Amino acid sequence: MTARVALKVDCDTLEGTREGVPRLLDLLEARGIRATFYFTLGPDRSGVAIRRIFTRPGFLTKMIRSRAPSLYGWRTMLYGTVLPAPRIGARTEEILRGAGRAGHETGVHGWDHVGWHDGLDRMSLEAIAREYGAAHAEYLRILGVPARSSAAPGWTANARSLEVQEERALLHTSDTRGGSPFFPRAGGRTFRTLEVPTTLPTLDETLAWPELSGDAAQRAFFRQAVHGTEVHTIHAEVEGRSKSALFSAILDDWAADGVAFLTLSEIARETLGRRERVPARELSRTRLPGRGGEVTTGWPETEPAPA
Numbered sequence: 001m002t003a004r005v006a007l008k009v010d011c012d013t014l015e016g017t018r019e020g021v022p023r024l025l026d027l028l029e030a031r032g033i034r035a036t037f038y039f040t041l042g043p044d045r046s047g048v049a050i051r052r053i054f055t056r057p058g059f060l061t062k063m064i065r066s067r068a069p070s071l072y073g074w075r076t077m078l079y080g081t082v083l084p085a086p087r088i089g090a091r092t093e094e095i096l097r098g099a100g101r102a103g104h105e106t107g108v109h110g111w112d113h114v115g116w117h118d119g120l121d122r123m124s125l126e127a128i129a130r131e132y133g134a135a136h137a138e139y140l141r142i143l144g145v146p147a148r149s150s151a152a153p154g155w156t157a158n159a160r161s162l163e164v165q166e167e168r169a170l171l172h173t174s175d176t177r178g179g180s181p182f183f184p185r186a187g188g189r190t191f192r193t194l195e196v197p198t199t200l201p202t203l204d205e206t207l208a209w210p211e212l213s214g215d216a217a218q219r220a221f222f223r224q225a226v227h228g229t230e231v232h233t234i235h236a237e238v239e240g241r242s243k244s245a246l247f248s249a250i251l252d253d254w255a256a257d258g259v260a261f262l263t264l265s266e267i268a269r270e271t272l273g274r275r276e277r278v279p280a281r282e283l284s285r286t287r288l289p290g291r292g293g294e295v296t297t298g299w300p301e302t303e304p305a306p307a
């Protein structure tokens with residue numbers, strides 16, 4: 001089986017979008033790679049995530065191990081708390097358009113990343129529709145065309161968010177972790193928007209794995225991790241900033257091994273070409289090594305195995 005990787009670039013913060021996206025565009029262009037970018041369009045309230053240090057013991061471990069302030073930038077750690085929350089889309093319009101002009105796919109990550117990640121399960125259908133609609137409206141205003149796909153912040157989805165997403169003519173979503181593409185089932189309903197999961201662990205997770213200390217161990221892990229077609233999520237605020245050299249090395253290792261790169265919509269179109277063989281899978285939540293909190297999955301038995 002050909003080894004293939006689709007790069008899914010989540011842009012969560014203002015600094016990540018403003019500084020990380022241009023750097024990622026440069027290093028992808030240098031390697032002739034097309035990726036799929038998902039933009040957070042509304043307020044950057046990343047500083048509110050600091051609250052998790054005090055409320056979630058597991059997250060504290062992650063924050064310390066991955067040295068979040070150096071990973072994300074100190075300013076980002078204060079947005080929405082002592083600094084006002086800036087609107088990401090409105091401050092980065094040219095950068096978002098630049099990603100499209102460079103030939104990459106783009107889509108909606110969300111409006112308020114922190115609010116969705118922390119609060120989705122407490123949000124009503126109407127509140128989710130407002131939040132999701134605001135993100136799509138801002139995307140349309142800036143990019144000039146409707147988004148054809150979206151990726152839920154923090155891989156947090158439920159029956160209500162799928163119902164809201166189903167109202168749009170999306171080619172696919174990418175809301176979950178693990179396994180092959182499927183049609184999600186939740187709340188007694190099977191949805192017809194194809195879900196294309198992230199299959200590999202993310203660098204911000206593996207950096208917290210004690211057995212992978214140092215760049216050489218990280219590179220060796222990602223080099224052996226590609227089997228068949230993988231979706232690899234990176235973060236503009238991490239791989240586009242403090243970890244761009246390590247990410248470049250990972251890309252070069254994959255290229256040296258003959259890994260081909262494709263986009264999420266290419267995976268979606270391939271999969272929909274054999275629609276009758278695509279399974280329906282019930283959504284559930286799971287925990288992943290190196291990540292605080294839970295993520296949504298359609299394949300709960302799929303455990304990324306730390307080396």
Ligand SMILES: [Zn+2]
Pocket residue numbers: 010011012109113152153154
């Ligand atoms: Zn995100």
